[in-house]
Amino acid sequence: MNSDLYQRVEALLPRVERPVRYINSEWGARHASDGGHRTVLLYPDTYEVGQANQALAILYDRLNSIEGLAAERAYVPWVDMAAEMRAAGVPLFSLESCSAVADFDILGITLPYELTYTNILEALDLAGIPLDATGRAEEHPIVLGGGPCAYNPEPVARFFDVILIGEGEDAVVQIATAHRDAKRSGLSRSEFLDNLAGMPGVYVPTLYRPAPGGGVEPSGSAPPVVMKRVLTDIGVHRPPLCPVVPYMDVVHDRFAVEVLRGCTRGCRFCQAGMVYRPVRERSADDIVRDVMEGLRCTGYDEVSLTSLSTTDHSQLEEVLRRLTGRLEGSGITVSLPSLRVDAFSVSMARLVSGGRKSGLTFAPEAGTQRLRDVINKNVTEEDLIETVSRAFSAGWRRVKLYFMIGLPTETDEDILGIGGLVYRVQQAAREAVPASDRGSVRIGVSVSTFVPKAHTPFQWEGQIPTEEIVRRQEVLRSAMPRKGIDLSWHDAEVSFLEGVVARGGREVSAAIEDAWRAGARFDAWTERFGLAPWRQAFAEAGLDPAAIASRSYRRDERLPWAHISSGVSERYLWLERERALSGTTTVDCSFDGCTGCDACGTLSVDVLLGGEARGRR
């Protein structure tokens, strides 16, 4: 514990909002003894946004469980605290030992969302670490990135020494161990990075240069394509059973067990569904054991069974029956983060909610069957109406529906279709409840704007221009039923910026840095978001952001993320794109046979359901 630095931090706390963000000392925080190799894991947003992040909790648990390795946590101070820290000369600090972040061996930063990128620069600057990997000296920590946005690393590649592609449980331990060994044997920073570039899943951006046809290529012996890391069985590592229990009311403030990883429903817009393949389930026995042990250790009154699609777990009903039986009378509840549009989901929701019927959430995504077929969202209007009727008959009074606008091939007819579908859902809901209760029926409709993501069948498509987003939002508003609907949509400018940063290449990093210098940070916070510093930054960098976001690629062009592979072949993604444009759907390979995405073969893994492997083609 660096009590000198903590005293300087503490002196600032009476003057800032929510000092609880900075005090550490929560239940479950690990305090490693000195002397070993130290990693600090940073979530690039405030404490309450990042504290419950499961990926970082897993890595924290893994690193602290290994002799000679230790991990602590850090978050980005809110603007008031950052100003106080700069004025007082207090550097970015870790929570557990209150050490300067710059004094760690590795600074690990997760990449959860494009609009957190300016916060990464804010953190590096507060830590006193040069923003550019090439500007760092021997004494600086190795800056390691990873997470969902690593699948198009180029916009932030310049700021990282190493970016890990794929699952980190084993890889991060190997990287930390390799770094410890390199330091012991006196290797320089660049020797260590050269060696590390041969490790599976590791991308060392400084070893790559812009390629003539677009994208990047290795300048030396680094691999031309970095293949993602993947666990063959997520059951080999138990989830963190004694994670940090925050004092603060944080986002997702509950105990969580990841019950399955991956999703093969094959929605063509969904990056997570493509890059986290294949599906690997934890067994029912393991889930029940881990939930009970984690609740004892944390004292939480809620446990969430997390995944991309928890109702897809082949043993979910058994798991829920066993858990609700054991937790009866304890006041502890089980929650499911996402529901499929079917009767099974409603019966599962009934099983977990007990007396509570707060609200159900479904994602039909598009307003017409034609467009749902294009995106391979294999849900019919009939399914949705049936599911909603069932839920409202069972006592629910609120439902939230997620849609997207700006999907490939979308016309105004599809947008008007959203209005029609919402109207019919509302009618079905009203008919399913007693007349006296009709006033309490609420339908929430949340509409986001599609951003074509890397490593999906729509990666070649450009995003629609901002003016067109605004026009389609108008069409949508005019199509909505007048009463009983809570309509919300994403700000067109936010979606536009997401598009630029998600689809850009290495050239975008200059604009990110300029935007941060112009004052952009916490761009994901509505009250902080503004396009002005970004417009200035793009102008300074000589970039046309609209051209980046709306650019379409030909099949023979090299994509900015072509040197990164999720195991799903480009051939398959293109085939899926062609099927999309012809309105042909594709089945879920976990249940209906292999669809030939090549992930299992390339990565040497299998779909794992209830502890049993399904053969691949």
Add this chain to the structure above:
Amino acid sequence: MAAGEFRLRVCHAKSGRARFLSHLEVMRALERSSRRAALPYAVTKGFNPHMKAAFGPALPVGTAGEREYFDIWLTQPVPAAEALERLRRSTPGELGIREVRYVHEREPSLTAASTMARYEVAVGGEGVTAEGIAEALVTVIGEGRLEVERKGKTKVFDLARSLPEEVRVGSTGPPVIVEVTTRMGQEGSLRPDALLEEALSRAAVDGAVVSVTRTDILIEEEGVVRRPL
């Protein structure tokens, strides 16, 4: 109390870094401690079943407490010494559990019964002296009333009522330690730092309240003042 329930009163601290917690955060942390301690807690009936517990008067963010309280209802009696030990093991040190005892169901609720609190306020700064503070306090208290502005609202305190005991000023410092007892309840609870800040501004002294600790919560019953435990 439902038949077969046992009301355990717990005294705990709010010290060190934990003084930056809000009342809600302290409540949630202690409920989690109680679940970790595997106490056989009772659960409320109704739409949203939860642990049956009741907490004492709130402390503001930044204010420490030496003897804070909550009640938790158990479905089976656990020997008090064992409950104390289990709670201690499952609670962060900054919220250290000091004492537990079963209390009768007829005992009034902590929030209703607690009408007085004792505080230690530390006042620091270049020009701060014990005499200066004492003099300024005599002036402020002598006026009989204090206007306090909080969140844009002005509240007027009758100091004869709000200060049931004499304010004592320590002889050393800075920081100078001032012991203040205030009355709390529905007619308003005077924050001791408000009183000291007013005194500092009257004395035109360059000083500030550096820490506030509630040392005791007190119950007045038929002229007798006692602790909840």
